[in-house]
Amino acid sequence: MSTGTFKCWCASIFGIFALLYCASVFAELRIENAWVKLAPPGARANAAYVQLYNSSDAPVVIQSLSATCCAELMLHRTRYVNDKAIMEHLDQLIVPANGKITLAPGGMHIMLLGARKPLQQGEQIELELHFASGQQQTIHLPVKADDD
Amino acid sequence: MTINAARTGWVFFALLCLLLGALSAKQLFAALVNKPLVLERLQLLPEPKPLPSVLLRTATGDAFAREKFQQKWSLVFFGFTSCPDFCPMELQKLGKILKLARQEGKPLQVVFVSVDPERDSAARLAEYVAFFHPQIIGLRGDNPAIANFARFFGAAYDRSALVNNKVLSIPAGAAMPALAGDHYQVNHSTRVFVIDPQGQYVGSVSMASEAIGDSTESLWSDLNKVF
Numbered sequence: 001m002s003t004g005t006f007k008c009w010c011a012s013i014f015g016i017f018a019l020l021y022c023a024s025v026f027a028e029l030r031i032e033n034a035w036v037k038l039a040p041p042g043a044r045a046n047a048a049y050v051q052l053y054n055s056s057d058a059p060v061v062i063q064s065l066s067a068t069c070c071a072e073l074m075l076h077r078t079r080y081v082n083d084k085a086i087m088e089h090l091d092q093l094i095v096p097a098n099g100k101i102t103l104a105p106g107g108m109h110i111m112l113l114g115a116r117k118p119l120q121q122g123e124q125i126e127l128e129l130h131f132a133s134g135q136q137q138t139i140h141l142p143v144k145a146d147d148d
Numbered sequence: 149m150t151i152n153a154a155r156t157g158w159v160f161f162a163l164l165c166l167l168l169g170a171l172s173a174k175q176l177f178a179a180l181v182n183k184p185l186v187l188e189r190l191q192l193l194p195e196p197k198p199l200p201s202v203l204l205r206t207a208t209g210d211a212f213a214r215e216k217f218q219q220k221w222s223l224v225f226f227g228f229t230s231c232p233d234f235c236p237m238e239l240q241k242l243g244k245i246l247k248l249a250r251q252e253g254k255p256l257q258v259v260f261v262s263v264d265p266e267r268d269s270a271a272r273l274a275e276y277v278a279f280f281h282p283q284i285i286g287l288r289g290d291n292p293a294i295a296n297f298a299r300f301f302g303a304a305y306d307r308s309a310l311v312n313n314k315v316l317s318i319p320a321g322a323a324m325p326a327l328a329g330d331h332y333q334v335n336h337s338t339r340v341f342v343i344d345p346q347g348q349y350v351g352s353v354s355m356a357s358e359a360i361g362d363s364t365e366s367l368w369s370d371l372n373k374v375f
Contacts, residue, residue, distance in 0.1 A: 037236060040279035042272055045232040078233050080356035084304050085234045086335045105237040146240065 034141040048110040049103045054095040061132035062093040071114030190370035196348035203293040207274035207286040220255035222343040228264035228334045229276040241364045243281035261287045263305045266324045295321030303337035
């Protein structure tokens with residue numbers, strides 16, 4: 001075997017191992033029912049909802065979110081205290097190992113602030129999930145008036 | 149003789165059956181009439197409460213006095229237009245109920261009272277409510293007028309802002325200080341208040357629910373029982 005061929009083999013084997021290692025460290029979340037609620041004209045914010053499934057054996061921590069459409073994204077939860085709806089800020093979202101979390105109207109949601117232009121019904125929003133591990137995942141959410 | 153006796157017996161038996169049937173039908177009818185009203189979500193007050201005087205205006209600037217709550221049922225909800233999650237969800241439900249009422253010819257109005265007058269200008273409020281249904285009435289007023297109207301129903305609300313890293317809580321009725329800026333939080337009642345065509349507050353429904361699903365049907369079915 002020539003030196004070149006040997007180097008090639010080594011590189012290939014290393015590459016395969018590197019890929020396998022990455023796959024074992026990071027399993028992507030399964031995304032279902034992702035959508036952005038169409039906001040009334042002149043609204044300051046849109047709310048986005050999604051179901052996140054984690055099929056790996058370790059919890060996945062979402063540290064922050066970003067999107068090209070909007071200046072700022074925040075994680076929020078509507079909480080109910082003595083008949084009052086109170087919105088609270090969440091620092092992170094944890095998707096439990098082999099579990100799921102649901103963001104839905106009246107509960108946890110992603111708040112999209114400062115849209116560069118009003119989000120229109122039917123358009124797709126691209127959103128980045130930034131994990132505590134340093135990894136990222138892109139998800140797509142259609143803008144809809146209702147969850148159907 | 150025997151035949152006659154038998155016939156009399158049969159006639160007597162038939163009459164008895166008829167009488168018993170009539171009696172049981174009457175009993176059944178009485179039981180239905182006296183059956184307590186079973187409501188899924190609507191909580192009725194022990195006594196209806198007549199509305200106080202109302203010092204609020206519509207988004208077009210017209211006075212919306214107490215008389216406007218006469219001759220039709222009204223659903224009243226307190227909220228604010230910068231609300232991203234809860235208010236849109238509720239107004240969408242109330243819009244659907246208004247549509248159902250229109251289809252069935254039931255006299256009903258839906259009233260959305262803004263508890264955030266500093267940010268909710270007349271134009272903004274008009275645009276906001278029209279998005280959910282063209283006939284939803286948006287009401288606004290000064291802080292004391294809003295607080296008085298909300299207090300009558302027991303609809304709690306307050307506003308909180310971060311000023312110099314301290315949470316500043318502004319109670320109902322107080323004006324929002326300028327130093328709070330434009331980004332502050334409004335915490336408000338989740339209840340929808342029901343007013344009868346005599347202008348009396350008769351009950352309310354809590355819409356607080358983290359459960360996914362639509363409560364429109366159950367609310368509509370309850371309203372139909374009291375209409």
